[in-house]
Amino acid sequence: MNSANYEHIGSWLGEVIPVMSASSSPDGTQHTVLTPSLAAQCGYSMESDPWGNTRIYTSLMGCYVDNKEDTTFNVGLRLRMYGQSPSDVTSHDVTQTCSYSRWASREILCDRNYMEVGYFTLMVVLFSCESGAAHGIWKMTFFTPEPVAMVMREAEQAGYAAMTTPTRLVMRSPFNTAETYSENVSNTALSLVVYYKAPHGLNVVNLAAACPTGGVLFTEDVISWHIPRRVTPLVDGNFKILEMHMGINGQRLDKSQMAARGYTLSTTDFHIITELPVGGPDGYYKSHAPDYQYHITYSVEPMLDVLWRADDSHDTRYKVLFPITTPLMPRPPHVEDHTVPEDRMFSIHMGTFLHDVELKNITFSTGVLTLEECNAKGFAVQEHNLPNGTKSFSLQVPFDADVVLKHVCEMTIYFLPLIFGFLILPEETPFAHPVDLEASLQDVVLPTITGTCDQNVFYITVKYGSQGHSFQTMVGSQQLTPDLGEVYKLQENGTHYSLVVPYIAKDTAFELITSDSIRARLDVLLWDPNNSWVLGDLYLACSFPLTTTKCYPNGTMAALAVKVESVPNLVPSWLTLKDQSCKPVFSDDRFAYFSFSADSCGTTRTFFDNYMLYENEISLYYGNKGTTYTSPVDPDYRQTVSCYYVVNDTQTIAFNYKPRNGDPVAEIGSGQLLVQMRLAQDSLYEVFYQAEDYPVVKYLRQPLYFEVELMGSTDPHLELILENCWATLHEDRTSLPSWDSIVDTCENSDDSYATIFHPVVRDARVTVPSHIKRFSINMFTFTKDEEVLKDEIYVHCDAVICDTNSQADGACRGQCVHPTDASVLKLWNIYLSFQPALHHVSLLYIALLVQASDYKFNIIMMSFHYLA
Known part of the structure; x- marks a missing residue:
């Protein structure tokens, strides 16, 4: 069964929607709108690519086709193109005349939305599409495989079309009708018996059609379309292939045309195989953006036309129109950074994209800009169209633009974070692609910090770099403010500033304590708050004289405990001597001071020749507090307090007693x-x-x-x-x-x-x-x-x-x-x-x-x- 092919009927983009109507009167004044269901029932199909290039296929045995003796066929169509508004309508009439007489005994046509089978019969009376039910076809029985009988009117209501011509009986079925069924997974089949009235009585004809629904294999470069060489239920016994042709978009190609396009047609014992290169000239690419990621597909519509002869000498022409679209192929954009730092200009080239992709906007660190706004700000945005039909985009942004971020370290690091926003036409599907650019220039002198110590204080000097005093100073955990600068004797001029920080200031950290010294550390950090960058740091540690134990002649012992950095959770007021009832006389958040007699608080005594050693220990006994305030990984705190006394020594002490006259009386005031x-x-x-x-x-x-x-x-x-x-x-x-x-x-x-x-x-x-x-x-x-x-x-x-x-x-x-x-x-x-x-x-x-x-x-x- 052949079809008329209308190629490229109109070309439109965007929201234009074509609607077909067929001429349903001899003079062409009346038209019937071909809805999708009626088009499939009557033998019409339409294919449009995303840019409005449209092909219309019409079966020569379709409804509303003027059939003259099964040799000459005339068809007229009116296309209405609807724009964005209901009143925006454009009509376009097309006609086509075809001559065809090389009919096979059985013709099977597989189109995108229906399958059709035609059978040769000797008829003397002309039956039209409208009169077939009254004068020709009586009823039909479908096998699914269970038999389902319908009269002509019931079959038409179910979506089928049947008709008789002077020499042929034609049956057509959309793919989605109830009596079609899948066979061998990759075929959709239809099997039925048609009863029709002939001039000499009632005739019965067995009809069957089967169309492929799969059999396509994909690689990155080749599409392989496999069709069974023996299509059941069309072939029962032996058969011989007489002709085999390949075509594109319903048109046959000869061997030279196939070779020029890279197409091949071959057979095996089980399949007829058509191979087409991905990206061939007869198909087209299309952009997609699933999950906002850029992908492409390639679509092409091959045709297979096979003529075989069975043992009963009946010929069968089997024609399949089979649109193929590859699976989604990811095509992440390729970014080329052409930035030359010495030019102080970011330069980027991104591609490639299909011609249906448009760059709509670019997101910078300061916000979203359209292409017009980018160019107005001095950012050069350009589109480059390539000879193969693809395109790419380029962007240039100066280093000193407000959208560029800077990191001032040993050298200036410039950052340009970008998000390119694209649209795929005509669907206007959005997707985005982020790009982060970075360039470095040796154009910055960083500030420097130096420091020294004496017996009581830290001396800190900060020298400004090329950016001046454009940073914050952290002294310990505090930011250097004017008030804190007054405490630390801040002195400043145009090139540097200095600080004097006592080692006992709260911004210092105590690292180690001995019996006669303490090691303290001062951390100074230069900080860029705008970019969260560290411009410089100094960790200065010095030892300062500090007597932590004093031994008095009257037997009193005094000791100073210090909270060191290695015990961060220590609370000095919790420290005790060996006798846990002996607590600090004074304490704050860094120190604890103990004063006790040598014969108390669990002090031990040891004799050494002419000396006695009195010794106690300052430590932390967690008790019930430990579970609440102390981490099990905190180290123990232990500080030994020792005093040595001479055993044998003589001291002369004068003492005079003078009795007082009376008890002291407080003076009232x-x-x-x-x-x-x-x-x-x-x-x-x-x-x-x-x-x-x-x-x-x-x-x-x-x-x-x-x-x-x-x-x-x-x-x-x-x-x-x-x-x-x-x-x-x-x-x-x-x-x-x-x-x-x-x-x-x-x-x-x-x-x-x-x-x-x-x-x-x-x-x-x-x-x-x-x-x-x-x-x-x-x-x-x-x-x-x-x-x-x-x-x-x-x-x-x-x-x-x-x-x-x-x-x-x-x-x-x-x-x-x-x-x-x-x-x-x-x-x-x-x-x-x-x-x-x-x-x-x-x-x-x-x-x-x-x-x-x-x-x-x-x-x-x-x-x-x-x-x-």
Whole structure:
């Protein structure tokens, strides 16, 4: 069964959609729209590539074809091209006349959407497509393989077409009808019996058709199409192939044409094999972007035309039109970096792409730019069309453009991160390809750091590089600010700056301690915050003289323990002597000071000739604290304290006794002292919340930094001691429940989140450090039954003012020392209240009058909010 072929009917792009209608009247004035289902039923098919190049195939035995004696065939079509709007319609009429008389006994046609079988019969009466049911075909029985009988009208309703001509009986079936079935996996078959009325009675004809649905093998370069040499159920016995032709797009090719295109047609015992090169001139490539990755396919439509003769001398012409598209082939774009750093210009070439790919935009570090915007900014974007129909793109960007990132190290490293945004036409499918460019130039002099030490301080000098002072300085863990520079005696000019940092500053790290020295290290880092680059660093370690053990003639031993870097989780206040009840007399976050007699705290004595050795050990006994605060990988902390005394020695001491006339009597005087408690914003204790700042919002895990200060006094012999501090839910200091934070001048050891005392050093604000105590408590403290309290919280403190010249015992021995008695002035009910609600806060200052045992107190009231 042959077909008429209309090649390249129109050429359009984008949203133009062709619709076929066939002339259904002799004068061509009436047309029937060929929907996809009607086209398959009537023997029409249409193939369009993505750019609108269209081919239309019509079976010579199709509906609406003017058939003259089965030799001359006329067909007329009207094509309507619909644009983006319903009113944008263009019509195009086409006609074709074909002459064909070399009919075989059986003709089988396999098109893309239907299969057709025609059988030679001796008919005398002309039956048309419309009159076939009334005068010719009566009924048909399909075998699937079960028999299914239909009359002509039922078959037409099921999508089939059947007709008779003067010499032929024709049956057509779309591939998706119910009575078609798959056989041997790669074939779709149709088998039926047709009953039709002939002039001399009822005739019965067996018809069968089978079309291939697979059999294609792919390599990177070749498409191999395999068709069974014996197509069942078309051949039962022996047969002989008389003719075998290959074609493209429905047109036969001779051997010279096949050789010129690289096509081959061969046979084996079981198959007819057609081989086509991928990329041949009769097919086309198409771009795709699955998962936003660039791929291509190659499509081509070969044709096989075979004529064979069976044992019964009946000829069969078997024609197959078989569109083939290769699987997706990844084609990641190839990037060529043509950058020459000395030209200070990034230059990139990217390709290759098929002609259906367009570059739409480029994403830089600053944002997305269209091609027009790129060129407007001085970035040269160009498209290059190549002779083989592909294209590539190039881009040039100056080093000094705002989209270029810089890394200033020993040389300047320029970075240009890019994302090219593409579209595939006409579907407008997007995909992207990232490219990172990098170039280096030796055009930068980096800043340098040098340093020295003396017996007490580090001397640091930083010399600027070619970029000037365009960096930040980190001293230890802190950024060098104007305030910190004032502390470290910052001096600066146009070429360099210098620092003087005491070795005991909090920004240093202690590496090693011996009996007479300590090795401290200062880390200085020059940092570019814009690019997160390290421009320079210095790790300066020096040994400084430090006596850690003192032995007094009266048998008193004193020792200083230092937190070193190798024990990062050490809390000095937890250190004890061998007798764990012997705790530091003073401690902060870096030091712990012990003072004890040689016959206490588990001190051992050993005799050596004329000397006695008294020895103790400072160490950390984890106890219950270890599970909470100490990692099992932390090293042990042990420091030996040794004192040597001469055994045999004689000292002459003069002593005179003079009885006193009476007991000493304290002189009664009066004065005024002012004490205030404030809440600092952080651990630097430089900025404090003011009255208008309250209430202050705080969260769990945030510490509260308190400072209690004796105001209005410059007497260096007075010391403020915090004796007890606790929190309640009510203003009444005796109300319950309550939480202890400071007990008997020390941190509450029963609290899993212990209070921390912070050292006070002399500075521009603090003239007498003994007048100030600082401590912090963790917001986890205020929980009850593991639930966060949302009530009003009051913090109370009992404070003690001591004369440091007296030999008083008890609290006046110092913060966190256990006294037995004291002669002190007590401050009561210094409390800090805070609550969840936002309300007005009053700030009151009340003087403390010291008159005999009559005390009058000031109260500072603040409120703040904390959140779980």
